[in-house]
Amino acid sequence: MIETSIPDRALAVFAHPDDPEVSCGGTLARWASSGTEIYLVIANRGDKGSADPTTDPDALAEHRAEEVARAAEVLGLAGVHHLGYPDGEIDNDVALRDRLVSVIRTHRPDALIAPDPTAVFFGDSYVNHRDHRQLGWGVLDALVPAASPLYVPDAGPAHQVGLVLLSGTLEADAWVDIADVLDRKVAAVACHASRLGEDPALVADLLEHRATEEGRRSGLSYAEAFRRLRLGG
Numbered sequence: 499m500i501e502t503s504i505p506d507r508a509l510a511v512f513a514h515p516d517d518p519e520v521s522c523g524g525t526l527a528r529w530a531s532s533g534t535e536i537y538l539v540i541a542n543r544g545d546k547g548s549a550d551p552t553t554d555p556d557a558l559a560e561h562r563a564e565e566v567a568r569a570a571e572v573l574g575l576a577g578v579h580h581l582g583y584p585d586g587e588i589d590n591d592v593a594l595r596d597r598l599v600s601v602i603r604t605h606r607p608d609a610l611i612a613p614d615p616t617a618v619f620f621g622d623s624y625v626n627h628r629d630h631r632q633l634g635w636g637v638l639d640a641l642v643p644a645a646s647p648l649y650v651p652d653a654g655p656a657h658q659v660g661l662v663l664l665s666g667t668l669e670a671d672a673w674v675d676i677a678d679v680l681d682r683k684v685a686a687v688a689c690h691a692s693r694l695g696e697d698p699a700l701v702a703d704l705l706e707h708r709a710t711e712e713g714r715r716s717g718l719s720y721a722e723a724f725r726r727l728r729l730g731g
């Protein structure tokens with residue numbers, strides 16, 4: 499199906515600083531430009547996102563937080579929360595779920611976007627990052643307690659999220675048209691200069707290629723793909 503709904507409020511929850519722009523930057527830009535109030539949660543610091551062994555992890559994390567802020571501005575987001583987990587050290591435990599319940603109840607989103615934790619192998623050359631999987635399960639496992647008042651009673655009134663879109667999925671069944679905002683997605687990803695390597699144009703080509711492929715699967719020119727859940731009846 500083509501997902502055309504425009505939520506009033508949305509929350510995007512991702513592990514590393516450049517994950518949301520790559521996964522759903524077009525959808526976030528489309529929603530923001532239609533008036534959706536969007537908050538972003540970045541769980542990990544991005545402190546190990548470098549192939550250079552001489553990199554100072556703290557300086558890298560600080561730099562990447564600035565890149566997140568610039569990308570959020572390009573996409574038109576209302577704000578960003580950083581949970582501050584070192585890369586590779588996030589676990590789907592009670593503490594993570596309580597923090598996610600608290601964010602959900604604070605912002606009370608109609609729609610939430612997060613990584614699909616069931617995706618482990620992409621072809622024969624890529625294993626999905628553990629942080630993506632742990633966080634994805636944490637988000638799914640926070641949705642029910644967020645909607646139940648006796649869980650985490652100090653985190654505010656219960657809230658039911660309706661639409662959940664899971665990105666990085668092997669079981670896509672919903673596509674969002676990003677033709678009008680592909681440029682914004684590319685510009686937002688380009689804010690993460692520390693991850694782009696020598697040739698940013700290559701990244702733009704790759705993003706366009708992926709959007710074209712998902713467009714082909716859904717009858718659109720450019721699209722982002724998700725696994726779609728409707729919660730709460």
Ligand SMILES: [Zn+2]
Binds near residue numbers: 513514517627630
């Ligand atoms: Zn990531």
